[in-house]
Amino acid sequence: MSISSQMMGALSDSQMPGRKRAAAPSEDVEDKLVERRQKRMIKNRESAARSRARKQAYTNELENKVSRLEEENERLKKQKHEHRGRWGGVVNKHERRSHRRAKLSSPPSHGGVVVVVFLLLRGGSRSRRRPSDAPTIFDKIISKEIPSKVVYEDDKVLAFRDISPQAPTHIIIIPKVKDGLTGLSKAEERHVEILGYLLYVAKLVAKQEGLDDGFRVIINDGPKGCQSVYHLHIHLLGAGR
Structure with a gap:
């Protein structure tokens, strides 16, 4: 009985190291999975940050374009008034209908541009004031x-x-x-x-x-x-x- 007990004890001792070694790969796999998740989370944060930066840059670009359009609109308004005064003086001076038609042929085109730009800007400024009520892209x-x-x-x-x-x-x-x-x-x-x-x-x-x-x-x-x-x-x- 003592020999049998010793053999069983030796067998148990020989099996225990094998069990401990089998647990190591499982821990390595879990560590790798945790590391992958962390890397994925970092990539997602970086991707979100890049997306926010691109959207902010696009918004800034649109605001700059609107600002330039507003400046152009003011310039065209002034030009329109200048043309009206100039051509009105010519008509009053010569009092000839044919000459009046020739001289007044160009101002309407400027006026048309002013109206179109003004309407676009008016719609744009209204959408900025009330974005929730305005149509979107x-x-x-x-x-x-x-x-x-x-x-x-x-x-x-x-x-x-x-x-x-x-x-x-x-x-x-x-x-x-x-x-x-x-x-x-x-x-x-x-x-x-x-x-x-x-x-x-x-x-x-x-x-x-x-x-x-x-x-x-x-x-x-x-x-x-x-x-x-x-x-x-x-x-x-x-x-x-």
Whole structure:
């Protein structure tokens, strides 16, 4: 019995190191997974920071363009008044109708430019004052005034590819009728159905795009939430096929 006990004890001792060695690979795998997740989180933060910087640069560029248009509008207004005074003096001096027609042929073109620019600027300034009530670029995409790469469309929503993708697959999903839903923070009880439907369509589009391993759904809200277009929209991001 003592020999048998010694053999069993030796067998148990010989098996224990093997069990300890088997645990090491599992710990290594977990460490690698944690390291991968950390790297992925860092990349996502860097990608979001680059996206915010690009959007801010684009916004600044638009503001500069509007400023230049306003200056050009003022210059054209002054030029229009100068032409009116000049041609009016010629008419009063010569009192000839034919000469008046010839001299007044050019000013209307300047006036037309002034009117067009003024209307554009007036609409732009109004949209800046009340962004929630003004049409956005999404309205023009819905009406096909601006082309887009549509991946899904029905009577309620439209999904199209982002022109500045932050991932191999980056799709924007929007409701066709805004109904006051400029952002998620403006949602009311009447918006419950469309909000749920937007998420359902996100699932359909993700499956259509082959995002079987997973995807992200992002909703930006408000100035500090990186929202640049005040028409509620969902960002669908994934690695693609």
